[in-house]
Amino acid sequence: VLVHGLLGWDSILGYDYWYQIPAAMRKQGATVLIAKVSAVNDNNVRGEQLLAQLKQWAAAKGYKKFNLIGHSQGGPTARYVAGVAPDMVASVTTMASPTVVTAQQDAESNIANGIRSYGSWIEFAGTFVAWISGQSQLPQDASALTLKEELDDFAIRFPAGLPATYCGEGAPVVNGIRYYSASGIAVKTNAWDISDLAMQELSEPSDGAIISCAARLGKVIRADYPWNHIDEMNHIFGLIGKGAPSPAQFYLTHATRLKLAGV
16 A cells, blocks of 8 residues: 655546656556645544555455555655554555654754645645545644644554664564655655755755654665655656666565565
8 A cells, every 4th residue: 555645646637646666566567556645734534544445445355464665755655544443554655754853954844844834735736736636535634733842742542563763674564564665865865856956955864855863664675765755656757867777666665575575
């Protein structure tokens, strides 16, 4: 199950948030489901939306457990479900998903500052994304997004897989659920990629939005991919840095990893 991040969607006019990734995984035999959760809302609301979808899929198809893969805010959304319905989750994998926010990052982050300064515009953008992707019924609420405070509380409520020390690794298996994470440390990667303009240099190695050391959960697959925050789901149209590995191949390889782990 692929879970999108802030201002994300499943598909807009045939253009996937996870660009070419579901098709590549299905071609190799994987069953891939795409979550439909609010583009702009807190982890609890999004988590409940995801949980409802898992229950629907389980009832309709007989699925017993799910492997959840979340990009950015999709990570804590998946962790919420693992925390409240662990019997439905086989694994949680986060890609550049914040687990902690340092005071320095909170002060310099475009995400945090943008929410504080332009919350109404972000909420409007989320409403538009939901409408154009056919999910207008999903609620959007930028006021619910308080990045540092929410993640601090979230870590207390859902500690599974969190590192004991900053920039460390967490337990790879908690209550039978496997936890994995990965992240990038590139910022400006392709001159043709307009989304690079939104990426910023932070005080520590980051993907232009999330500090790598603050995105660690469970078994860290790799924390230094040459991708920025948008490259990590293979946007825009697969434009990544010269010589960088394929993000789509990352997800294919990870699906094999999960299969070999028996989940």
